[in-house]
Amino acid sequence: MRHQICSVLVAALVLVAYESRAADEGLTPEGIVGTWVLSNGSCADAKAEFVTFRGNGAVESSNGGMLQAAGFWRLADGLIKLNVVASPAFFEEKLKEMEGQFHAFEINLTPFNVKDTTFEAIGVLGQEVRRATFTRCTG
């Protein structure tokens, strides 16, 4: 009986280690390139939130059918670093007075739970922290 328990425990530990390794190695620059729909949105829904990572290092973010942020992306130390330009007026009613002003932002995404066509990420910008699920639309 003790042997059986030990076997089950070892198998569980191996499985956990395999899962962790798979998550760590899941994202490569080539694997990121493509268009992803965010947070349970549908690829067919043009008004969903999309992020497109291009092979030349450009990145675009659109929501509601409107381009909202554009810039560059790179994968470094397991983080997806985005340097984008956007107008804050796009995102908050209270910031409408900033219409026409564009500012640069550096967003760090920490990917986890990486699978073939999805991954989750924690985004950090200053003190703002958000979580999203990325689902691949095109590769």
Add this chain to the structure above:
Amino acid sequence: MVNRNTRRIFATVSAIGLSAVVFLGAFGSPRTAIADDAGAFIGGLIGGHVLTNFARERREQTMAMQEMARNRQPAYAPAYREPAYSAPAPARAPTPAPAQNSTQSIESKLNTLDQLAAKGYITKEEYQKRREAILNSL
């Protein structure tokens, strides 16, 4: 016998514990500290970040302006300065009493002189001499 029973109990408890762990791992809902999966992701990050900084900058700006207003005198108002040293005011010479009417004064002197003579404080000669002097001052 005791050892076998102990082993059975240990094995049963271990199996139950392991089953619970596996069950929770497979079906338990993961609790994330950041459950902000809905809504705009990039927009939420940028909007929230700017809004936080915007509000903070506004607050700091308002405080700075209030501070400036407190420390600054309006251009049209003369600045009030506390004197570094206030010297004591020089003692003023007593203001001379307004000159009395000379006639009244002479009358008063003559009355005084009469009283002195009536009470015998001065002689008749002294009285005459003084009376002449007072009258000569007219």
